[in-house]
Amino acid sequence: MLKEYMTEVKRHFFNSADSLEITTDIENRIAEMFTDILARENRQAIIDQDVQAVTAQMGSVKDFEYAEDEGTATFAQEPAYNMGTNTRRLFRDPDDHLIGGVCAGIANYFDVKPVWVRLLFAMAFLGAGAGFFVYVLLWIIVPKAISRADKMAMKGEPLDLQGFKRNFEAELNMVGGRLADIHHEARPLIYKTRDFVGDFFHHLRVFLSGAGKIIIKLLGLAIILACVAGIIALIVTLVGTMAFGTNNFSLPDNFFNYPYINQVRVAVGILVLIPLTVIIVVISSAIFNTTGINRSAGFTLLIIWISALAMVAYHASQALAEFRDSAGFTQTINLKATPNQTYYLELNDVMFLTPQDSARLDIKNKFKDLILTDKDEDDFTPRSVRINIEKSDVPYPVLVEEFTARGRTYEQALNHARNTRYILTQQDSVLKFDTKLRRLQAGQWHNEEVKLTLRIPLKATVMVNDKVNEYISNYLDVGACFPRHRDHSRTEMAPFIMTTEGLQCKLDSAVTAVPNEDNNKDNNTNETATTVDTVSTMTKVDTVYIDSTITKAAPAKKTVIIRRLHKK
Amino acid sequence: MIVENTQTQMRKGILEYCILCVIAKGEIYASDIIAELKKAQLLVVEGTLYPLLTRLKNNGLLSYNWVESTSGPPRKYYMLSADGRQVLEQLDKTWQELAFAVQTSIEGRK
Numbered sequence: 084m085l086k087e088y089m090t091e092v093k094r095h096f097f098n099s100a101d102s103l104e105i106t107t108d109i110e111n112r113i114a115e116m117f118t119d120i121l122a123r124e125n126r127q128a129i130i131d132q133d134v135q136a137v138t139a140q141m142g143s144v145k146d147f148e149y150a151e152d153e154g155t156a157t158f159a160q161e162p163a164y165n166m167g168t169n170t171r172r173l174f175r176d177p178d179d180h181l182i183g184g185v186c187a188g189i190a191n192y193f194d195v196k197p198v199w200v201r202l203l204f205a206m207a208f209l210g211a212g213a214g215f216f217v218y219v220l221l222w223i224i225v226p227k228a229i230s231r232a233d234k235m236a237m238k239g240e241p242l243d244l245q246g247f248k249r250n251f252e253a254e255l256n257m258v259g260g261r262l263a264d265i266h267h268e269a270r271p272l273i274y275k276t277r278d279f280v281g282d283f284f285h286h287l288r289v290f291l292s293g294a295g296k297i298i299i300k301l302l303g304l305a306i307i308l309a310c311v312a313g314i315i316a317l318i319v320t321l322v323g324t325m326a327f328g329t330n331n332f333s334l335p336d337n338f339f340n341y342p343y344i345n346q347v348r349v350a351v352g353i354l355v356l357i358p359l360t361v362i363i364v365v366i367s368s369a370i371f372n373t374t375g376i377n378r379s380a381g382f383t384l385l386i387i388w389i390s391a392l393a394m395v396a397y398h399a400s401q402a403l404a405e406f407r408d409s410a411g412f413t414q415t416i417n418l419k420a421t422p423n424q425t426y427y428l429e430l431n432d433v434m435f436l437t438p439q440d441s442a443r444l445d446i447k448n449k450f451k452d453l454i455l456t457d458k459d460e461d462d463f464t465p466r467s468v469r470i471n472i473e474k475s476d477v478p479y480p481v482l483v484e485e486f487t488a489r490g491r492t493y494e495q496a497l498n499h500a501r502n503t504r505y506i507l508t509q510q511d512s513v514l515k516f517d518t519k520l521r522r523l524q525a526g527q528w529h530n531e532e533v534k535l536t537l538r539i540p541l542k543a544t545v546m547v548n549d550k551v552n553e554y555i556s557n558y559l560d561v562g563a564c565f566p567r568h569r570d571h572s573r574t575e576m577a578p579f580i581m582t583t584e585g586l587q588c589k590l591d592s593a594v595t596a597v598p599n600e601d602n603n604k605d606n607n608t609n610e611t612a613t614t615v616d617t618v619s620t621m622t623k624v625d626t627v628y629i630d631s632t633i634t635k636a637a638p639a640k641k642t643v644i645i646r647r648l649h650k651k
Numbered sequence: 652m653i654v655e656n657t658q659t660q661m662r663k664g665i666l667e668y669c670i671l672c673v674i675a676k677g678e679i680y681a682s683d684i685i686a687e688l689k690k691a692q693l694l695v696v697e698g699t700l701y702p703l704l705t706r707l708k709n710n711g712l713l714s715y716n717w718v719e720s721t722s723g724p725p726r727k728y729y730m731l732s733a734d735g736r737q738v739l740e741q742l743d744k745t746w747q748e749l750a751f752a753v754q755t756s757i758e759g760r761k
Binding site: 092096104105108109111112114115140141142143 | 681682697698699701702704705720724726727
């Protein structure tokens with residue numbers, strides 16, 4: 084009872100900036116009076132009658148309102164007389180609110196149904212969010228209707244409808260409301276902000292328990308749908324990769340060559356599937372009140388998930404361990420010197436096939452006299468070839484090949500490096516560079532790389548086009564090396580000459596004859612394999628690690644499949 | 652109706668003045684102020700006094716001391732400030748004038 088009384092008192096003085104001080108005074112006084120009573124009547128407990136007596140002495144809130152306007156009576160009283168009935172004031176409506184009561188307040192002010200105002204605000208909110216700012220602004224500015232008088236002023240209700248006696252008491256009440264407004268308006272912004280924050284969280288709670296519930300449910304439903312879609316996509320991917328292998332998917336070769344790839348796939352599937360399922364079950368149990376996961380099932384799922392995680396981690400570390408050590412070796416190949424000391428550098432776009440592949444495709448019969456060209460775009464074989472062009476000390480060109488690879492141990496790394504080969508084909512003055520490093524046996528890539536150093540004799544001419552230039556590590560300015568800087572195609576060749584400082588554009592040093600393009604073309608279209616002189620890196624290496632038949636088969640295979648499918 | 656209204660107006664008009672007068676007698680506790688006012692038949696309930704006191708204090712007319720109480724929490728003892736005293740003097744004068752005015756008005760009657 085006392086609590087009720089104090090709440091009422093506090094609410095009454097809430098509008099006042101001194102509310103704390105006043106209510107504290109009153110509380111102290113009440114405590115004192117109780118102590119007096121106890122001391123006087125020699126009792127230990129306060130009874131209801133005491134409380135009634137004390138509150139009666141203190142006076143009710145109505146009495147406070149009566150007293151409160153005494154100080155301002157002189158000016159407040161006057162309008163109170165002709166303050167008729169239907170004058171409305173803009174308040175926030177605390178009784179009929181969805182969020183902050185702003186809409187309801189506006190509706191009250193204009194005497195329309197709140198739903199229309201809310202609709203208007205909702206539309207304004209959708210339109211660039213302007214409604215939101217207006218709403219928050221109004222929330223802060225417009226005072227909340229706290230007292231009964233506020234609410235009456237808000238609704239413009241005639242005073243006698245409210246059960247007030249139609250006399251000065253009611254009018255004073257009205258004045259009290261006005262006075263409260265004066266307090267409101269005089270209140271500094273900081274108080275308003277404080278009220279706003281308090282209000283905000285209060286209303287947020289109410290909102291979440293009402294309209295918010297629906298929004299949250301919709302959100303949960305969306306999450307569930309997303310999870311289901313994720314699960315379906317995952318299953319399709321896993322089944323797809325298992326059924327069709329690697330060919331249909333643009334994933335790195337290495338990934339699918341891993342020996343335990345299927346176990347890893349399953350583990351990854353479990354790793355993703357379990358959380359998605361749990362999310363679905365938990366959310367649906369929260370929204371639709373279905374039964375969630377029981378303890379033992381959840382525990383089992385957790386254990387499965389953790390083991391899947393451990394498995395993935397193990398295989399990941401195993402895969403990484405394959406790259407622990409590095410090894411490499413170098414070999415030098417002497418190329419034939421041409422009489423005019425001119426070398427055309429080209430890229431070899433002939434597809435390389437392993438013996439297994441060529442057997443599978445039945446190259447000998449099906450593709451007889453055809454050349455399989457290499458498609459660069461969708462091939463994930465590492466681009467591991469770099470060409471460096473230097474000056475040669477001997478009167479013929481020399482190719483130095485430096486192979487490197489990584490492996491679990493040095494021995495394995497060396498093994499991996501040995502498992503590769505690089506093919507440079509010399510057709511008279513044309514040097515055809517493979518764009519890729521070849522492997523003799525299928526398996527995972529271990530960062531196999533080859534660094535080529537082409538040593539060109541002094542004063543020899545090197546013809547380079549843009550395509551080859553991409554692979555040359557000491558990049559040449561091909562574009563600037565055409566007469567009059569004309570436009571050129573990517574396959575057109577520019578002449579460079581070897582000087583003591585390296586390659587230089589031949590146009591800069593001396594005007595020379597146009598390079599022998601006809602000869603070049605002839606060579607390209609020449610089908611005769613007899614002129615092809617394949618220089619294999621493997622020929623000099625002992626073949627401890629490599630099946631000798633492969634070493635022999637590969638160059639032979641080249642002669643079978645060399646032929647152009649199309650020319651650019 | 653009108654009668655009550657006017658009565659209230661009159662009472663209210665002088666309440667503040669009376670409070671200041673009571674406090675001007677010396678440091679005084681709120682409930683004692685109430686007692687005085689009740690004796691003068693001006694005020695009925697205590698609760699109405701506190702907002703008034705706070706407002707007067709905020710206007711700088713009053714100040715107060717905390718005094719330890721033998722029973723219960725410490726009490727606020729109010730007294731007039733210098734400003735309060737000035738205001739009271741002005742109000743005194745005004746009251747004299749009012750009293751004169753009323754007296755004069757009444758005398759003409761009967």
